[in-house]
Amino acid sequence: MIAIDVRNIVKQFGKFVAVNGISFTVEAGEIFGLLGPNGAGKSTLIRMLTTLLPPTSGTALVNGFDVLKQSDDVRRAIGVIPQAMTSDLELSVEENLVIYAKLYSVPREKRIRLMKELLAAVELTEWKDKQVKNLSGGMRRRVEIARGLMHEPRIFFLDEPTTGLDPVSRVAVWEMLKRIKAQRDLTILITTHYMDEADKLCDRIAIVDHGELKALDSPLKLKASIPGKNVLEASFGSPPADWERTLVALPGVEGVTGKDNVYRINSTNGPATTLALMEAAERAGAQVQSLGVQSTSLDDVFVHYTGRALRDALQEPSAQDSPFMIRRG
Amino acid sequence: MQRTWAIIERELRRFRRSPMLIVMSMIFPVVQLVVLGYAFGGNVKHLKLGVVNQDSGVPSVRVRELAGAVTAGARTFDTIEYGDEGVALQDLRDGRINGVLTIPPDFSRRVLAHNQPKIALIEDNTDSFVSASLAGTVAGLVGAFNMPDATTVRVTGEAKLDVVEVYPYVPYVQYLLPGSIVMSIFMMVMIGGGIIFIDDKARGLHEGYLVTPIKKFELIAGFNISGTIKAVLSGSVLMIIGSLIAGIPDPFSALRLLRLFVVIVITAFALISMMFLIMVRVTDPLLPRAIFGVLNTLLYFPSGAVYPQQGFPPWMQAIAVVDPFTYSVHAFKCLLLKNTGFGAISGDLLYLLVFSAVAMSAATLLFRRTL
Numbered sequence: 001m002i003a004i005d006v007r008n009i010v011k012q013f014g015k016f017v018a019v020n021g022i023s024f025t026v027e028a029g030e031i032f033g034l035l036g037p038n039g040a041g042k043s044t045l046i047r048m049l050t051t052l053l054p055p056t057s058g059t060a061l062v063n064g065f066d067v068l069k070q071s072d073d074v075r076r077a078i079g080v081i082p083q084a085m086t087s088d089l090e091l092s093v094e095e096n097l098v099i100y101a102k103l104y105s106v107p108r109e110k111r112i113r114l115m116k117e118l119l120a121a122v123e124l125t126e127w128k129d130k131q132v133k134n135l136s137g138g139m140r141r142r143v144e145i146a147r148g149l150m151h152e153p154r155i156f157f158l159d160e161p162t163t164g165l166d167p168v169s170r171v172a173v174w175e176m177l178k179r180i181k182a183q184r185d186l187t188i189l190i191t192t193h194y195m196d197e198a199d200k201l202c203d204r205i206a207i208v209d210h211g212e213l214k215a216l217d218s219p220l221k222l223k224a225s226i227p228g229k230n231v232l233e234a235s236f237g238s239p240p241a242d243w244e245r246t247l248v249a250l251p252g253v254e255g256v257t258g259k260d261n262v263y264r265i266n267s268t269n270g271p272a273t274t275l276a277l278m279e280a281a282e283r284a285g286a287q288v289q290s291l292g293v294q295s296t297s298l299d300d301v302f303v304h305y306t307g308r309a310l311r312d313a314l315q316e317p318s319a320q321d322s323p324f325m326i327r328r329g
Numbered sequence: 330m331q332r333t334w335a336i337i338e339r340e341l342r343r344f345r346r347s348p349m350l351i352v353m354s355m356i357f358p359v360v361q362l363v364v365l366g367y368a369f370g371g372n373v374k375h376l377k378l379g380v381v382n383q384d385s386g387v388p389s390v391r392v393r394e395l396a397g398a399v400t401a402g403a404r405t406f407d408t409i410e411y412g413d414e415g416v417a418l419q420d421l422r423d424g425r426i427n428g429v430l431t432i433p434p435d436f437s438r439r440v441l442a443h444n445q446p447k448i449a450l451i452e453d454n455t456d457s458f459v460s461a462s463l464a465g466t467v468a469g470l471v472g473a474f475n476m477p478d479a480t481t482v483r484v485t486g487e488a489k490l491d492v493v494e495v496y497p498y499v500p501y502v503q504y505l506l507p508g509s510i511v512m513s514i515f516m517m518v519m520i521g522g523g524i525i526f527i528d529d530k531a532r533g534l535h536e537g538y539l540v541t542p543i544k545k546f547e548l549i550a551g552f553n554i555s556g557t558i559k560a561v562l563s564g565s566v567l568m569i570i571g572s573l574i575a576g577i578p579d580p581f582s583a584l585r586l587l588r589l590f591v592v593i594v595i596t597a598f599a600l601i602s603m604m605f606l607i608m609v610r611v612t613d614p615l616l617p618r619a620i621f622g623v624l625n626t627l628l629y630f631p632s633g634a635v636y637p638q639q640g641f642p643p644w645m646q647a648i649a650v651v652d653p654f655t656y657s658v659h660a661f662k663c664l665l666l667k668n669t670g671f672g673a674i675s676g677d678l679l680y681l682l683v684f685s686a687v688a689m690s691a692a693t694l695l696f697r698r699t700l
Contacts, residue, residue: 047700051539052539080536080540082536084532084533086537100537103543104542
């Protein structure tokens with residue numbers, strides 16, 4: 001069964017095209033990742049799917065409902081964790097959860113049951129009476145995860161849920177999401193620019209850049225889709241002039257990039273290439289200063305599909321940038 | 330020294346690149362200059378003077394002619410004829426007129442008989458500017474009556490004016506109290522409503538609401554009612570503390586407290602509805618802070634809180650007509666200074682309710698359900 005069906009969706013702000021004709025489907029029960037650099041269009045896409053922004057053209061069905069024509073049905077079916085921390089800092093953990101459940105008209109008995117379950121799931125039961133402003137960033141994120149699930153949504157959207165968290169808190173959030181998903185009939189769509197997060201958490205990943213879909217598959221298949229199974233990174237002392245050509249000719253090598261005597265070699269057979277490389281270096285009198293062998297990671301996939309160029313662009317000033325806002329928490 | 334210059338340069342460059350801050354910081358004093366400049370000290374005009382003429386003799390006609398001359402000339406007051414003194418006094422107590430000039434039935438006879446003729450000015454003394462102006466003008470009128478007439482042969486009757494004040498002496502601190510209560514409600518509306526609303530919006534907290542199935546009207550009503558409750562709390566505290574400080578007689582009369590509470594609730598709802606209408610499309614956290622002072626000046630001073638509206642120029646009177654402060658201040662003055670019932674303030678309450686309904690409907694229409 002298809003939980004999310006996006007067809008040729010476009011979002012334009014004036015002349016700027018933020019999302020340019022993206023299509024994909026998400027199966028029910030999947031954890032689906034939207035991966036892309038800053039400004040790639042991930043948040044715009046998730047905002048269209050959560051009814052926060054109307055698409056310029058194209059269609060999107062969420063839980064079978066059109067985001068434009070049946071937006072209230074979509075809202076009832078989804079839980080959303082926006083990029084910004086949006087829990088009310090002055091309220092307690094429990095109050096945050098109860099108020100959101102009331103916005104969805106969840107009956108009292110169900111509210112009490114769900115709150116107990118979800119507080120246990122995000123390991124905040126003992127903190128339920130504390131004001132959110134007294135919690136750490138990771139704990140606040142867990143409050144928001146519990147809050148977003150208080151009406152038992154079918155589809156859960158998380159927009160960069162671990163941005164700004166320390167590595168321990170990030171891992172805790174991943175584990176909680178996996179545990180919650182295992183306990184519930186839930187589809188998860190997550191945007192992130194952390195490769196390890198997408199790799200460990202997602203069943204399938206869509207790589208988005210410049211508002212376009214660059215690749216979509218499982219992490220394993222995406223890794224297999226780019227040249228090389230292993231990446232060798234080696235630096236040499238005074239290699240001969242045609243050294244790069246020598247490296248390309250080594251067994252298993254699919255591609256070589258190099259700069260300042262440091263070479264990155266994509267290989268289909270890491271051990272064989274390593275052995276041949278050592279022999280070739282000895283023959284040529286090129287001293288091996290360092291050598292590292294690693295499997296292809298999503299970082300390689302990401303760089304392969306999105307390139308290395310920095311996404312420098314001017315942006316509209318955000319209201320959050322105002323120096324006049326009351327800072328709370 | 331270079332480090333100090335670095336700080337100066339940084340601050341000035343930031344200031345130069347915040348045009349709204351520059352504009353608002355310059356507009357505010359200009360608005361204050363104009364509004365405050367015209368709010369105080371203008372000649373009070375077009376007061377409403379009820380005339381109860383119980384006499385039909387020539388001297389009483391002369392008094393009315395002189396009153397008509399004031400209406401046509403200095404325009405300090407406009408006269409309203411009453412046949413029944415009781416009705417005139419009730420209108421005076423309800424604040425519909427500012428004073429009642431009574432010419433007793435034996436006035437003409439006493440004038441001709443040189444038998445201490447008197448006319449009475451019964452005035453609403455809750456506004457000392459108005460009552461002083463009215464008493465002075467009517468005293469001048471009586472003085473003119475007593476002057477020998479150049480064109481008619483008539484013996485002057487040496488009429489005397491009795492000025493009767495309807496209420497006990499009202500010190501200026503009591504006169505200011507109604508405006509201060511409205512101001513406390515407005516402060517809470519701006520700080521607890523407008524500024525927090527825009528800050529939450531800028532911080533992305535509203536996204537949390539927008540992804541739920543809540544309707545636009547439910548959201549606006551929720552913000553309005555919660556803002557009203559906060560503002561009612563603020564207004565009630567000021568009303569009680571202010572009454573004690575200003576020495577309002579019998580400040581804990583249950584019936585009056587109940588009436589005051591109703592006015593506080595309706596005022597708070599009107600002001601929060603107005604505030605949400607202003608803020609509904611705003612996203613910049615600077616704006617509510619920038620307009621706070623301007624709005625305060627434009628609403629508070631033309632309302633009659635510190636000086637009677639009859640002394641304002643026409644453009645300020647036009648602001649006063651639509652200004653919700655005007656109606657709240659009038660209602661609080663009636664209840665606190667005159668201890669009237671709802672009858673005297675029904676028009677004020679009706680205006681505030683209609684104002685709230687219009688502002689809230691417009692805010693709902695303008696509210697964007699998407700980002």
